[in-house]
Amino acid sequence: MNKPTLASFNTLTFDVVGTLIDFEQGILDWFRPLLTRHSAEKCDEDILTTFAECEDQYQQKAPDKPFTAMLPLIYRDMAALWKIDARESEAKDFRDSIQTWPAFPDTVAALKELGTHYKLVAVTNADAWALQSMSATLGDPFDEHVTCDEVGVNKPSPRVFNYVLEKLATLGVRKADILHTAQSQYHDIVPAMELGFSTMWIERRHGKGSFGATPTPEQIAEPTFHATSMEDFVRQVQRQQI
Known part of the structure; x- marks a missing residue:
């Protein structure tokens, strides 16, 4: 053929x-100030690959959940991995940030x-x-x-x-x-x-x-x-x- x-x-x-x-630029633009506020040092590639690993878990266990709805959950998981106190307001803000990516x-x-x-x-x-x-x-x-x-x-x-x-x-x-x-x-x-x-x-x-x-x-x-x-x-x- x-x-x-x-x-x-x-x-x-x-x-x-x-x-x-x-979306990678959008993710980095949002997470860099958060990490600075918490005095956490992560390079860009670490932020991106951690995001990917967390998303993959939700794609596997909750494939019916829109990507937009995954974003607050991904934020919470990333914060937990980095030992940052997750805030509900920040979870919502990360989700809403997709509008400005x-x-x-x-x-x-x-x-x-x-x-x-x-x-x-x-x-x-x-x-x-x-x-x-x-x-x-x-x-x-x-x-x-x-x-x-x-x-x-x-x-x-x-x-x-x-x-x-x-x-x-x-x-x-x-x-x-x-x-x-x-x-x-x-x-x-x-x-x-x-x-x-x-x-x-x-x-x-x-x-x-x-x-x-x-x-x-x-x-x-x-x-x-x-x-x-x-x-x-x-x-x-x-x-x-x-």
Whole structure:
């Protein structure tokens, strides 16, 4: 079977947190002042990998809990590991901070360009209120969206991807029309490939030698396409449009 080209698709389904929104920067911006207040010294990589380890535990035992609802629990677990007194107000503040997490510098312009070629669909483990804020940060680029609270379970569950197919089928979109685009092998690329989706891996941590704040996958799937940034993705699309 011949590999499809980027011109073969009419719909891009996007992971949001980590692919379009720089969640690692958002996490660091929130935790650095907290650690300073408690005179706790942790390097950035320690903060990110501890976050990933705590998230992985909740993905395993509570996959129906939106990522947004996991954030206060992750904060409490991280505080306990670092022997910091966890405060309920801080747990809520960490959850709410998702509304101000920044976009990657290349995201907004890339989405604007990609929107001239494809239908754009958000597929996120966050719930609807969080996506509303993140979408505004991104310039409200999405034609459709699927949130965790809508599906009732998180990625990497195959239920999310099957729900996406059912929802988009009502718009006349087939699996063959969809290119699932994401940075997380754990949440997105591995399960999407197992279900027969074509994928674009945006390797945001290219060259960094670790998975950062994303849980480590049991395996690395070979994506259909690979880019090191959204800007790189756009360049590849533009080359195939010539």
